[in-house]
Amino acid sequence: xxxxxxxxxxxxxxxxxxxxxxxxxxxxxxxxxxxxxxxxxxxxxxxxxxxxxxxxxxxxxxxxxxxxxxxxxxxxxxxxxxxxxxxxxxxxxxxxxxxxxxxxxxxxxxxxxxxxxxxxxxxxxxxxxxxxxxxxxxxxxxxxxxxxxxxxxxxxxxxxxxxxxxxxxxxxxxxxxxxxxxxxxxx
Amino acid sequence: xxxxxxxxxxxxxxxxxxxxxxxxxxxxxxxxxxxxxxxxxxxxxxxxxxxxxxxxxxxxxxxxxxxxxxxxxxxxxxxxxxxxxxxxxxxxxxxxxxxxxxxxxxxxxxxxxxxxxxxxxxxxxxxxxxxxxxxxxxxxxxxxxxxxxxxxxxxxxxxxxxxxxxxxxxxxxxxxxxxxxxxxxxxxxxxxxxxxxxxxxxxxxxxxxxxxxxxxxxxxxxxxxxxxxxxxxxxxxxxxxxxxxxxxxxxxxxxxxxxxxxxxxxxxxxxxxxxxxxxxxxxxxxxxxxxxxxxxxxxxxxxxxxxxxxxxxxxxxxxxxxxxxxxxxxxxxxxxxxxxxxxxxxxxxxxxxxxxxxxxxxxxxxxxxxxxxxxxxxxxxxxxxxxxxxxxxxxxxxxxxxxxxxxxxxxxxxxxxxxxxxxxxxxxxxxxxxxxxxxxxxxxxxxxxxxxxxxxxxxxxxxxxxxxxxxxxxxxxxxxxxxxxxxxxxxxxxxxxxxxxxxxxxxxxxxxxxxxxxxxxxxxxxxxxxxxxxxxxxxxxxxxxxxxxxxxxxxxxxxxxxxxxxxxxxxxxxxxxxxxxxxxxxxxxxxxxxxxxxxxxxxxxxxxxxxxxxxxxxxxxxxxxxxxxxxxxxxxxxxxxxxxxxxxxxxxxxxxxxxxxxxxxxxxxxxxxxxxxxxxxxxxxxxxxxxxxxxxxxxxxxxxxxxxxxxxxxxxxxxxxxxxxxxxxxxxxxxxxxxxxxxxxxxxxxxxxxxxxxxxxxxxxxxxxxxx
Numbered sequence: 001x002x003x004x005x006x007x008x009x010x011x012x013x014x015x016x017x018x019x020x021x022x023x024x025x026x027x028x029x030x031x032x033x034x035x036x037x038x039x040x041x042x043x044x045x046x047x048x049x050x051x052x053x054x055x056x057x058x059x060x061x062x063x064x065x066x067x068x069x070x071x072x073x074x075x076x077x078x079x080x081x082x083x084x085x086x087x088x089x090x091x092x093x094x095x096x097x098x099x100x101x102x103x104x105x106x107x108x109x110x111x112x113x114x115x116x117x118x119x120x121x122x123x124x125x126x127x128x129x130x131x132x133x134x135x136x137x138x139x140x141x142x143x144x145x146x147x148x149x150x151x152x153x154x155x156x157x158x159x160x161x162x163x164x165x166x167x168x169x170x171x172x173x174x175x176x177x178x179x180x181x182x183x184x185x186x187x
Numbered sequence: 188x189x190x191x192x193x194x195x196x197x198x199x200x201x202x203x204x205x206x207x208x209x210x211x212x213x214x215x216x217x218x219x220x221x222x223x224x225x226x227x228x229x230x231x232x233x234x235x236x237x238x239x240x241x242x243x244x245x246x247x248x249x250x251x252x253x254x255x256x257x258x259x260x261x262x263x264x265x266x267x268x269x270x271x272x273x274x275x276x277x278x279x280x281x282x283x284x285x286x287x288x289x290x291x292x293x294x295x296x297x298x299x300x301x302x303x304x305x306x307x308x309x310x311x312x313x314x315x316x317x318x319x320x321x322x323x324x325x326x327x328x329x330x331x332x333x334x335x336x337x338x339x340x341x342x343x344x345x346x347x348x349x350x351x352x353x354x355x356x357x358x359x360x361x362x363x364x365x366x367x368x369x370x371x372x373x374x375x376x377x378x379x380x381x382x383x384x385x386x387x388x389x390x391x392x393x394x395x396x397x398x399x400x401x402x403x404x405x406x407x408x409x410x411x412x413x414x415x416x417x418x419x420x421x422x423x424x425x426x427x428x429x430x431x432x433x434x435x436x437x438x439x440x441x442x443x444x445x446x447x448x449x450x451x452x453x454x455x456x457x458x459x460x461x462x463x464x465x466x467x468x469x470x471x472x473x474x475x476x477x478x479x480x481x482x483x484x485x486x487x488x489x490x491x492x493x494x495x496x497x498x499x500x501x502x503x504x505x506x507x508x509x510x511x512x513x514x515x516x517x518x519x520x521x522x523x524x525x526x527x528x529x530x531x532x533x534x535x536x537x538x539x540x541x542x543x544x545x546x547x548x549x550x551x552x553x554x555x556x557x558x559x560x561x562x563x564x565x566x567x568x569x570x571x572x573x574x575x576x577x578x579x580x581x582x583x584x585x586x587x588x589x590x591x592x593x594x595x596x597x598x599x600x601x602x603x604x605x606x607x608x609x610x611x612x613x614x615x616x617x618x619x620x621x622x623x624x625x626x627x628x629x630x631x632x633x634x635x636x637x638x639x640x641x642x643x644x645x646x647x648x649x650x651x652x653x654x655x656x657x658x659x660x661x662x663x664x665x666x667x668x669x670x671x672x673x674x675x676x677x678x679x680x681x682x683x684x685x686x687x688x689x690x691x692x693x694x695x696x697x698x699x700x701x702x703x704x705x706x707x708x709x710x711x712x713x714x715x716x717x718x719x720x721x722x723x724x725x726x727x728x729x730x731x732x733x734x735x736x737x738x739x740x741x742x743x744x745x746x747x748x749x750x751x752x753x754x755x756x757x758x759x760x761x762x763x764x765x766x767x768x769x770x771x772x773x774x775x776x777x778x779x780x781x782x783x784x785x786x787x788x789x790x791x792x793x794x795x796x797x798x799x800x801x802x803x804x805x806x807x808x809x810x811x812x813x814x815x816x817x818x819x820x821x822x823x824x825x826x827x828x829x830x831x832x833x834x835x836x837x838x839x840x841x842x843x844x845x846x847x848x849x850x851x852x853x854x855x856x857x858x859x860x861x862x863x864x865x866x867x868x869x870x871x872x873x874x875x876x877x878x879x880x881x882x883x884x885x886x887x888x889x890x891x892x893x894x895x896x897x898x899x900x901x902x903x904x905x906x907x908x909x910x911x912x913x914x915x916x917x918x919x920x921x922x923x924x925x926x927x928x929x930x931x932x933x934x935x936x937x938x939x940x941x942x943x944x945x946x947x948x949x950x951x952x953x954x955x956x957x958x959x
Binding site for chain 2: 156173
């Protein structure tokens with residue numbers, strides 16, 4: 001091997017390959033992307049699994065995320081403490097769940113977590129209002145916002161509690177034709 | 188015991204940090220027996236104690252295990268001697284469970300750290316106890332199987348790595364995606380997929396037909412079919428003649444007529460005619476397989492049976508933002524289009540009580556359809572007329588450029604002019620945009636199909652004219668009467684209709700390529716240049732108003748690709764070089780169109796998908812595949828091949844090659860077997876059963892989706908009573924099935940239909956407007 005510096009051991013590569021949807025080359029490239037966010041913080045050699053976390057502000061500056069209205073929520077969902085600090089493991093996890101080969105169930109679960117702003121395991125009216133305002137950048141009048149939220153709950157709520165549980169969300173999303181193609185980040 | 192395990196765990200941690208893999212559970216495919224000997228694995232968990240025993244029969248195994256325990260908790264394994272069959276079965280079950288976990292662990296919605304820990308544990312468990320299960324008499328086969336499986340998994344992993352490294356243009360597609368969103372990028376992904384398929388077809392054709400003929404067959408100029416006739420020899424090198432694919436082009440490996448009908452050629456006794464036929468059929472077989480496989484993969488992605496308007500607002504909220512967007516301008520556009528889309532839905536919702544004049548609308552729609560059928564008929568007739576005219580021209584020499592290329596020009600023009608015409612007529616119909624797009628696509632499909640088949644009929648019509656048979660008898664008399672050897676270019680040869688058909692297809696393909704590229708150059712590039720530079724000195728804002736920058740026409744381009752592929756499938760049998768031309772075309776298309784879209788197009792203002800699943804275009808491709816199979820099968824089965832050109836010359840029908848091979852090359856009993864198998868009584872059912880895998884696939888998919896619909900419990904589904912109705916707008920009516928009922932609020936009553944339950948079905952059956 002000579003002077004070639006190894007980033008991961010073979011075992012680590014295989015473990016990542018089993019735990020994510022990425023092949024070896026992609027994992028190495030992800031490490032490169034993670035590192036370029038903060039080259040002085042993130043070491044090249046990850047064979048010892050160093051415990052480094054990058055803050056939210058750095059992660060949402062990535063070109064793949066910076067135009068996304070939900071970027072803060074995405075990063076927070078995949079962080080262990082919920083504040084948005086991602087270790088490399090969480091970083092890989094995030095892009096694996098959002099990648100093209102990821103399964104529908106996994107994406108549905110994470111989508112629910114992302115849109116659940118107050119993290120109470122329900123998408124309630126306030127969550128929907130926040131979603132709408134992010135999507136339209138505040139262009140809709142408050143009456144229109146209320147109307148849309150009410151209609152959305154009416155359409156998807158099956159158990160009648162005026163908020164969407166995971167089962168309601170899943171039922172609604174499973175029939176959506178565009179979900180898998182739009183809920184997809186390519187890195 | 189536990190303390191020791193604790194030590195082992197920390198030992199395990201340290202081992203992980205080291206580079207050596209021997210002690211870790213994570214490695215695959217190495218000799219696990221070796222590991223057992225070294226005692227590298229410690230006991231993990233309570234089950235470890237039970238399982239660390241040897242197998243029932245031999246006590247020596249127990250002793251071996253104890254010895255190899257080494258520094259680990261071997262003392263714990265002294266107690267039990269042997270395991271009963273039941274325990275062994277239970278252990279096997281646990282091992283299988285752990286293996287299943289390993290296979291699906293990437294689908295679990297856990298944190299990465301937890302996944303890695305579980306993975307490591309499961310792998311260690313599996314490694315240890317698979318080895319244990321493998322010991323003992325009669326278990327060698329199991330151990331062997333396990334080892335082969337590990338090698339296979341490793342091979343699959345490496346192959347996956349290799350395969351993803353080979354996929355081209357990832358960066359390019361990503362750039363397009365981030366600028367234009369997923370729908371435009373889906374065209375380029377489709378293009379890349381087509382390129383891959385054509386590359387494989389090219390490999391088959393080139394490797395099994397062209398190369399053998401070039402290397403082992405007779406060279407150019409040795410026999411009449413391979414030589415330019417004396418009469419044409421002067422002009423054979425002219426550029427204009429070559430551009431028409433006559434001259435040297437016509438007598439080259441590009442076309443059917445070049446191939447010799449020798450049964451075997453060269454040292455290796457390569458059976459070229461058989462290979463030609465098999466490659467021709469194999470092209471369709473491979474394409475079919477690949478298309479169906481892709482459809483199966485996409486079927487999981489499809490959205491199931493939800494209809495338009497069921498979850499309008501919910502879907503708009505949760506699935507309208509395209510996460511692939513990475514460009515600020517595109518994002519702004521997307522925000523604007525989402526806002527507009529919400530406002531439109533709100534207006535729709537508020538206006539659904541409006542009274543509609545159904546009769547006027549129906550009349551207009553019938554009128555529009557009538558006009559479109561007329562134009563389709565007109566275009567078909569025009570093509571027939573032009574083909575007949577081009578056959579007249581073939582006998583003349585003094586042709587202007589227009590007259591020579593009239594057929595291709597007319598076909599391309601029709602393809603350019605008719606779709607916008609249909610769109611204009613369709614404005615009479617006032618459909619919802621998604622439905623209107625489907626009608627438009629269906630009509631364009633009918634147009635291209637009609638044109639292509641008219642073209643084919645006209646072409647084959649010519650083939651069957653009596654002129655050719657007159658020439659045939661004339662020539663055969665001649666050759667019998669001329670004993671002295673002549674130079675190949677002087678020998679009179681008969682007409683070669685297959686090469687003629689091949690030339691037509693190649694010319695059509697080439698002109699299609701030229702028209703596409705020119706359209707992009709003028710329609711997009713020149714337009715963008717004009718808008719950009721003339722804007723400084725123009726009265727109105729060219730960029731905001733007319734003509735502004737073009738948007739990328741997804742459906743037009745995808746359809747173009749699909750129909751082009753249909754032409755290739757049809758023509759590849761008569762012109763083996765056509766597949767190579769197509770590969771070059773797709774390759775250059777990729778770069779050219781990527782550049783054009785990035786440089787001259789702007790993201791769409793309104794975005795909606797043409798269909799619910801990606802399988803719409805795949806289904807179209809499948810249909811085109813079957814339709815292009817028909818002419819080729821007709822040719823092989825019914826038309827007699829030309830008597831002195833091509834690999835089947837001299838035979839009564841093309842598939843006689845197969846009969847000949849069976850008679851001469853295969854052992855006798857196979858011959859009788861085939862003659863039984865060729866009984867029509869068997870073939871016809873076989874042909875009918877061919878669609879079975881497809882239906883099976885669809886059935887599987889439906890089963891899966893019904894499996895996804897969880898049975899709704901009592902609290903989630905109530906039959907709708909009359910006062911729980913709500914006003915449904917034109918686009919929202921649909922029959923409600925058992926799984927779609929849901930509680931509706933009481934004050935949303937609809938006054939039009941008093942008896943709601945029966946009227947649901949009335950609605951769906953009387954109005955074709957509702958169904959997509």
